[in-house]
Amino acid sequence: MLQLNSIDIKKQRKFVLVWGITFLIVFPLLITLGLLMRLNQGEEIQLGMDRFYTLMTLHGLGMAGVLYSMAFAALWYLIGTRHTKLNLGLGYFVYFVVLLGVIGLAYATLIGKFGAGWYLLYPLPFKGTNWPAWSTGLSIVSLILLGVAWIIGILHVVYALAKEYGGLTNLLGWQYLGKKNVQRELPPIVMITTISLVPGLIAYLAGAVFLFMNLFQHFEPALSFDALLLKNLAFFFGHTLVNITLYCCIGWVYALLPEFTGREWKTNKVLVYSWNATFVFILFAYFHHLYMDFAQPLALQYAGQFASYLSAIPATAITMFGVITQLYHSKIKWGIIPLTFLIGVAGWAIGGFSAVVDSTIAINKVLHNTLWVPAHFHTYMLTGVVLFIFGFLFYLSHTKEEQEKDKTAKIGFWLFVIGAHCFIATFYTGGMNSIPRRYADYKGIPINSTHTTGALLAQIAAICIGLLLIGLFIMYGSIFNKLRKGKNIPMVPSTNT
Amino acid sequence: MNFLSPLLSIQSFAAIISFIAAMLVVVVVIFLVITSSTEEDKYSVKHKVYKLRSRYFFALVICIVAGLFISLRLLPYAKFQSEPDETVTVVAMQWAWKIAPGVTDKNPVDFTGGSEITVPANKHIRFVVTSSDVNHDFAIYNSKGLLVAQTQAMPEYHNALEYIFPEKGDYHILCLEYCGLAHSIMSGIIHVN
Numbered sequence: 001m002l003q004l005n006s007i008d009i010k011k012q013r014k015f016v017l018v019w020g021i022t023f024l025i026v027f028p029l030l031i032t033l034g035l036l037m038r039l040n041q042g043e044e045i046q047l048g049m050d051r052f053y054t055l056m057t058l059h060g061l062g063m064a065g066v067l068y069s070m071a072f073a074a075l076w077y078l079i080g081t082r083h084t085k086l087n088l089g090l091g092y093f094v095y096f097v098v099l100l101g102v103i104g105l106a107y108a109t110l111i112g113k114f115g116a117g118w119y120l121l122y123p124l125p126f127k128g129t130n131w132p133a134w135s136t137g138l139s140i141v142s143l144i145l146l147g148v149a150w151i152i153g154i155l156h157v158v159y160a161l162a163k164e165y166g167g168l169t170n171l172l173g174w175q176y177l178g179k180k181n182v183q184r185e186l187p188p189i190v191m192i193t194t195i196s197l198v199p200g201l202i203a204y205l206a207g208a209v210f211l212f213m214n215l216f217q218h219f220e221p222a223l224s225f226d227a228l229l230l231k232n233l234a235f236f237f238g239h240t241l242v243n244i245t246l247y248c249c250i251g252w253v254y255a256l257l258p259e260f261t262g263r264e265w266k267t268n269k270v271l272v273y274s275w276n277a278t279f280v281f282i283l284f285a286y287f288h289h290l291y292m293d294f295a296q297p298l299a300l301q302y303a304g305q306f307a308s309y310l311s312a313i314p315a316t317a318i319t320m321f322g323v324i325t326q327l328y329h330s331k332i333k334w335g336i337i338p339l340t341f342l343i344g345v346a347g348w349a350i351g352g353f354s355a356v357v358d359s360t361i362a363i364n365k366v367l368h369n370t371l372w373v374p375a376h377f378h379t380y381m382l383t384g385v386v387l388f389i390f391g392f393l394f395y396l397s398h399t400k401e402e403q404e405k406d407k408t409a410k411i412g413f414w415l416f417v418i419g420a421h422c423f424i425a426t427f428y429t430g431g432m433n434s435i436p437r438r439y440a441d442y443k444g445i446p447i448n449s450t451h452t453t454g455a456l457l458a459q460i461a462a463i464c465i466g467l468l469l470i471g472l473f474i475m476y477g478s479i480f481n482k483l484r485k486g487k488n489i490p491m492v493p494s495t496n497t
Numbered sequence: 498m499n500f501l502s503p504l505l506s507i508q509s510f511a512a513i514i515s516f517i518a519a520m521l522v523v524v525v526v527i528f529l530v531i532t533s534s535t536e537e538d539k540y541s542v543k544h545k546v547y548k549l550r551s552r553y554f555f556a557l558v559i560c561i562v563a564g565l566f567i568s569l570r571l572l573p574y575a576k577f578q579s580e581p582d583e584t585v586t587v588v589a590m591q592w593a594w595k596i597a598p599g600v601t602d603k604n605p606v607d608f609t610g611g612s613e614i615t616v617p618a619n620k621h622i623r624f625v626v627t628s629s630d631v632n633h634d635f636a637i638y639n640s641k642g643l644l645v646a647q648t649q650a651m652p653e654y655h656n657a658l659e660y661i662f663p664e665k666g667d668y669h670i671l672c673l674e675y676c677g678l679a680h681s682i683m684s685g686i687i688h689v690n
């Protein structure tokens with residue numbers, strides 16, 4: 001157990017609040033872009049195609065970037081106050097570089113009209129574009145900034161932990177696999193952090209290669225790269241980023257849920273095996289994004305489906321059953337924090353299942369690039385990751401008693417959850433009806449029923465988004481109210497693990 | 498080919514099992530909330546849940562093996578295709594389809610073809626799909642608006658998509674990979690007779 005004095009804890013707390021408040025400001029702005037997109041698809045407003053794709057690009061990049069950053073910051077706080085010392089100077093450096101990258105992206109999209117989508121497929125940013133070349137350049141440079149910041153952050157956290165626990169293999173829990181008694185217990189959050197961030201590091205390096213190739217292309221138009229190779233790199237980067245954001249959140253669920261159930265959640269052999277398996281699945285699952293590229297080697301297509309299917313085993317049999325072991329007959333008081341965790345895990349399960357369905361090649365051939373795809377990832381992002389993040393923010397702002405009594409927070413929470421699931425249901429229904437994703441509107445579809453169904457679903461979605469926004473702001477009220485009083489600082493870290 | 502048709506589209510199948518799974522999750526959540534109001538010793542809880550877990554584990558492994566076994570025989574790739582009765586060349590460009598019968602050795606940029614083509618019903622048709630600029634996706638929709646087959650159109654690569662049109666009438670082509678500004682209006686028609 002790390003011993004920090006209260007001044008250091010306060011500093012760490014301030015640091016994570018800077019991230020948290022940035023998140024709380026940016027998140028509803030990005031939701032508003034989603035609302036505008038749905039309104040345009042519902043033919044309620046007229047954005048024009050160029051503006052639609054600009055907003056889509058900013059929404060996708062922004063959400064993926066901000067949620068990962070927030071998840072990373074939350075882990076940083078829990079690790080930095082409980083398990084090993086982390087350098088705040090470096091932390092703030094990461095923060096400002098990320099901020100710079102986000103501002104660059106906002107400028108490149110909103111002013112520069114960059115609109116190649118959040119996963120940009122080479123050579124789209126360079127051919128037939130309706131935006132100036134500088135905004136492509138600025139976007140690439142901004143993404144490189146984000147990547148560099150994230151890589152530095154990961155290296156610092158993993159290095160500090162490795163020093164604390166005696167090497168990387170100890171962070172992966174391998175000491176549990178031998179015959180010898182374990183010298184020092186490994187908290188699950190430390191193992192999960194490692195298993196999320198190290199694949200992340202590998203993926204960001206691949207992302208860096210991808211981005212630099214794009215940058216070379218930007219400066220030297222005569223170049224020509226292999227589109228399939230760059231698509232592999234783009235998805236290895238993009239898929240892994242989104243995937244590990246969720247696993248990061250699971251890290252703090254392991255750490256915090258026991259504080260409310262009073263039941264410990266410790267590392268053991270089974271946990272080590274299952275999370276190490278997850279490590280491998282994270283690296284190979286991304287192939288399921290290239291099923292419809294028939295030119296991709298067949299073995300990789302198989303690898304995609306195998307990894308995607310198998311990842312369900314550790315996720316459900318270990319983590320979800322772990323949650324059941326925590327909660328069943330626990331006499332837990334359902335305050336807002338354990339509630340966000342339980343409902344978040346449910347969202348993860350629902351989104352995960354529909355993802356596995358879509359990762360079946362024989363099914364993917366009719367669901368690929370329909371609204372089913374945004375459906376599944378919005379499920380585990382919006383009703384998974386976002387809820388876990390709110391759980392963490394409630395943890396920062398509320399004492400244990402406060403979070404039990406806070407009715408306002410619960411009302412906001414349920415409005416948000418119901419609105420979000422209904423909003424996502426319009427995506428699933430769209431996927432089931434073969435409505436394409438990434439269509440500015442459905443007017444150009446020559447099949448009448450497809451056009452009208454798509455537009456109707458978008459209109460319904462807009463109402464659900466309204467509901468979800470109301471719930472969101474009620475939760476904001478609760479968090480800021482408690483933060484302003486600020487009396488409960490600092491929360492004593494648990495001694496559970 | 499659709500392994501369930503004509504009873505049920507693949508899309509409906511996917512939606513139904515996903516919905517059932519989601520309801521199952523809801524039931525588990527409600528169950529956990531209700532049962533959490535009483536208290537039991539954590540060791541006996543652990544014992545009970547672990548017993549359930551090992552059963553779940555075996556059931557899941559069986560489902561996964563069965564799922565892989567069934568679904569991996571239904572792949573759309575070249576290795577699983579038969580000799581075509583007819584071949585059609587498709588070149589995607591920003592933002593139109595160039596389609597013509599037969600194979601071609603022309604450069605995709607110079608290739609000429611219209612956005613419509615006529616093919617016979619109940620024959621193996623092979624579409625050889627590529628792109629002359631950015632990534633696109635060649636997707637075939639039937640007259641009811643159901644997506645029935647697709648493949649990516651990638652510059653420098655040729656993807657062979659095989660499909661047997663079961664009914665006469667018009668099928669539509671949509672682009673399913675974002676390819677720039679006019680992506681959503683990039684369509685074509687396949688007349689089947």
Ligand code: HEM
Binds near residue numbers: 061
């Ligand atoms: C209430 C909240 C949200 C709303 C209303 C919303 C809405 C939308 C809409 C309408 C689209 C375009 C769908 C299409 O036609 O292809 C979209 C795409 C997307 N959204 Fe969201 N979204 C929300 C939350 C999130 C969250 C939490 C994430 C986190 C990662 C996210 C990430 C994305 C991404 C990556 C795309 C794909 C963009 C692309 O295709 O380039 N969204 N969203």
Ligand SMILES: [Cu+2]
Binds near residue numbers: 632672681
């Ligand atoms: Cu397109």
